[in-house]
Amino acid sequence: MKIVFFDLETTGLNKDDEVIEIGALKVIDWEVVSHFKTLVRPHKTISRFVTNLTGITQEDLEKAQDKEKIKKEFKAFIEDAILVAHNAQFDKEFLERFFEEPLHNVIVDTLELSRLAFPEFSSHSLEKLVSTLNLKKEKAHRAFNDASMLYDLFKKIREEINQFKGAHLKLIKELIGEVRDYNFFFTDALKEDAQELNLHYNTELTLLFQEERKKIIPQVLYLEGYGLDEVLNTLPHSERHLIVVYSDFLKSILKEHLSHFKVFDATYIENFACIKRLNYFLEHPKEVPEELRFDFAILTSYLIKTNDFLFENAPHHILKSNALKNLSICEGNGCNFENDCPLTKRRVELLKSDILIMKQTSFYNSLGLLSQMNFDRIIFLEAFRLPKVFYSMRFNFSKSDIEMSEHFEEKKTSHLLTLFDNEFKKDAFDTWKKEIIEKMPGFSHYYVDKEVSFNYENKSIVVSFSNPKNLFSKIDNAKNIVFASDFIEYNGENQISSFVGLDGIFLRKEKDFHVLNLVPLYTHAPNADEFLKEFLDTYDAFSQVTPALFVFENRTQLNLFKTELRKIYPHIDSAVENEERSYEFSSYDKPVDGYYKLIFIVKLPLNMLSYSDKYPLYYLKNFVGGFIKEREKSVVFYFDGRLKDRNFLTNVQDAFLTTPLPMERKDALIQFVKKYLSI
Known part of the structure; x- marks a missing residue:
């Protein structure tokens, strides 16, 4: 061979x-x-x-x-x-x-x-x-x-x-x-083995997930600038609370703060392997569409090796598996696999917990499950990220996804399969939208406020959120809803209220940022070929200052800068190689992971999908603020050709933590920063 x-x-x-x-x-x-x-x-x-x-x-x-x-x-x-x-x-x-x-x-x-x-x-x-x-x-x-x-x-x-x-x-x-x-x-590897295949989740818990549902009109509170301790100190022990976050860093801090509570980590709560579906496809492997079989084999291998049917420790590639969406569907009470179901354990743990902590994506994905529980408070930390997460969420269903679901459920979804015909017409698709959502695998009444489109290039049905105000108005199982962020308002307007559509009480506490915001006017626009050299000429004066964060709107440019800096500065190359936090290169999706002394913003995030033209700049202000420690000196550099226009700079003043300083000369900027940081 x-x-x-x-x-x-x-x-x-x-x-x-x-x-x-x-x-x-x-x-x-x-x-x-x-x-x-x-x-x-x-x-x-x-x-x-x-x-x-x-x-x-x-x-x-x-x-x-x-x-x-x-x-x-x-x-x-x-x-x-x-x-x-x-x-x-x-x-x-x-x-x-x-x-x-x-x-x-x-x-x-x-x-x-x-x-x-x-x-x-x-x-x-x-x-x-x-x-x-x-x-x-x-x-x-x-x-x-x-x-x-x-x-x-x-x-x-x-x-x-x-x-x-x-x-x-x-x-x-x-x-x-x-x-x-x-x-x-x-x-060479195949060998006879008398032991039968057994992919079952063993549990002795049989408690059904039932709780008396109480409809409540919640009180809404918007907290700007409040510290984590101040937000959490008022939580009563006698009630259940849900805390929604974006970053793992904040989630780990929360667990330390809440060690005296029974805390359940509900991250990726929407992912699980339905035993009934899993065993059906293991017994009928040819019912898995060919395009999904290798993904399904990898998923099966993971379950064989780990027994992690709730995917609590699953790596990213497993959570993103194309085959997983057809396994993470629950028929609800009455399923004959109920006593052998991984969700049984999860549901019991949910009911016994004082506090649930979950990611924002999981919150949006788990509204049906969460609606069955009662909460004293639902607290959204890092609330400024809620709109970005909302508008970036997409559910893609290929023809294979629909066929796999059809094989298991023994129902015909001819309209869905017709969508993949090249002769399919848009007007027919628009007519069938409501029916399409109802027939999509795993969709419930909580998904009626979603947009459906057909991607003719990738041949997939795309489902996305469409109405945040309607979605948040359906939260009627909590006494209080709290939205907390470093900044809630932008140019005098409550940005989170504009997004969720809920009236409430607004409380502000001023943040004490010691930040020097600099706009170098002597560089070309970030897309120009000369920019890299000009940037490096400026950065060389501060290359030893750590920790430093480099934020790019464009990932191609991010990779170019990262490679160039690693080549020029051995200490940066060593830090990146060893996964140290001294030098970080990121897009605007980066979750909070600590604080930085230097931050370099290369192009403002104005192309971000949002509900208003103000949101990207409001997001930028909170994003930068999340990486700055109060009462400690930091410097943020903003590289964007649009900031050379004084009218534009004036119009976006509120996007900066402190008043931005335009700098015409490189030597003056370097001297100013060195004096400010005492280097």
């Missing part, structure tokens, strides 16, 4: 980009017999980002061989061997464009296989897997080095798969056998 482990380096990620390096190992009967290693001369000039990432320079490539010669040599090298790559679809597409013809070799993706073998891992990048599994580490992002690490990883995956019980292996092979040509991989 011949296998070629290969990797490509390219000029970029787009279809018009080119291969600049090929590295490969040929293995016969698990022994390395030859290797292939070469640079390829491209037609286009490579970017500084690629050079910083790979170490390959334009000069190196100008000395390289041309494509035609290498194409013939690499074709002869791979022959009819099985090809193995990490994130193989990317390498396959580039290699086919390089060869200018389709590949007919079997393609194996170690990204998929690593998720199947190690589903409990939080990251499956090649670098991270090599580190986590203690494999021999080579310098990453050079093709031959990556191919060598790939071979070691592949052997480790086979070793891990061999540890699976025979029944489990047989199940996984049945799931993926018709969608991936991986039979060779399982041949």
Whole structure:
């Protein structure tokens, strides 16, 4: 059996980009017999980002061989061997464009296989897997080095798969056998095992989730600038409370503050594996649509290895699994699997708890479940993020999702499946919207205030929230609703009240920020080529000041800056490599994780989806304030070409924590900051 482990380096990620390096190992009967290693001369000039990432320079490539010669040599090298790559679809597409013809070799993706073998891992990048599994580490992002690490990883995956019980292996092979040509991989691992497959969640709890429902007209309170202790100190012990947050950092602080209460962490409460659905598809693997089978196999592998049917410790890739949405659906009381259901335990714990803590996304996803409980108070901390989370939430349902649900429920949703017909007309879709929502898998009456659209490009039904005021008006199971944020008002208007549509009492406590807000006027707009150099010229004077946070609206620019700074400053590279908090690079989604002395804002978030043109600037003010410690000196730099317009700057004054200072000269700015921070 011949296998070629290969990797490509390219000029970029787009279809018009080119291969600049090929590295490969040929293995016969698990022994390395030859290797292939070469640079390829491209037609286009490579970017500084690629050079910083790979170490390959334009000069190196100008000395390289041309494509035609290498194409013939690499074709002869791979022959009819099985090809193995990490994130193989990317390498396959580039290699086919390089060869200018389709590949007919079997393609194996170690990204998929690593998720199947190690589903409990939080990251499956090649670098991270090599580190986590203690494999021999080579310098990453050079093709031959990556191919060598790939071979070691592949052997480790086979070793891990061999540890699976025979029944489990047989199940996984049945799931993926018709969608991936991986039979060779399982041949040695498959073994007879007398033990039957048993994927059940064992619980002795049989208490049903029933609580007398009381409709209440809640009192609403808006708290601006109040500290966490001040918000929590008035919580009575005799009642149940729900606290909704955005960041894990704040959630951990809350748990410390509330240690004298019975606290239930309801993060990702909406995710669970329905035993009835799970076992149905395990018994009928062909009822799982082909597009979802590998995802379902990975999910099954995770449950086999962890028994975490509530996904309380699940990594991100499991929580985002395309197969999970069809397992996280509950029929409610009366299901004949009720005593063998992971939700039974969760529901009992909910009823016994004094305080539930959950994320904002989970709150929006769990309104149906939460509506069955009574609360003394529902407290929304970091309330300024509620609109951004609301408008960014999307539920995508592919044709496979609908078919999988249809197979289990034995009902026909012909209208839904018709949507995937190319001849489907928009006017018919608009006519069926209400019916579509009612028939979507797992949707209840709490989802009537959602927008439905059809994405013709991705061929999926997209469901999103549409009416926040109507949604929040339905909260009638709490005596009090509290919205707390560093800032509630912007330009004299209560932004949270405008979003939720609830009248209430507004209380303010002034924050004591010692912040220097600077607007460098001497730089070009962040999109200009000159900006990176100008930014670095300014930053060099403060490169040793920590902790520092770099915030970008554009992720491409974020990655470019991050790579450049790591290259120029070894201490930044070391800090990032070791996952230290001294230097952080982020978008505007970043949750609070501590405080920073320097913050660099590169472009204001004015393109943010929102309910008004004021919200993005209101969000910016709270976002920055969350990373600044009161009564301690900090400096925030705002780089945005629009701020050079004095009228614009005047109109957005309230978006800054303190009065912004425009600076015309770089030397004056540097001197001013050094004096302010005493450096």
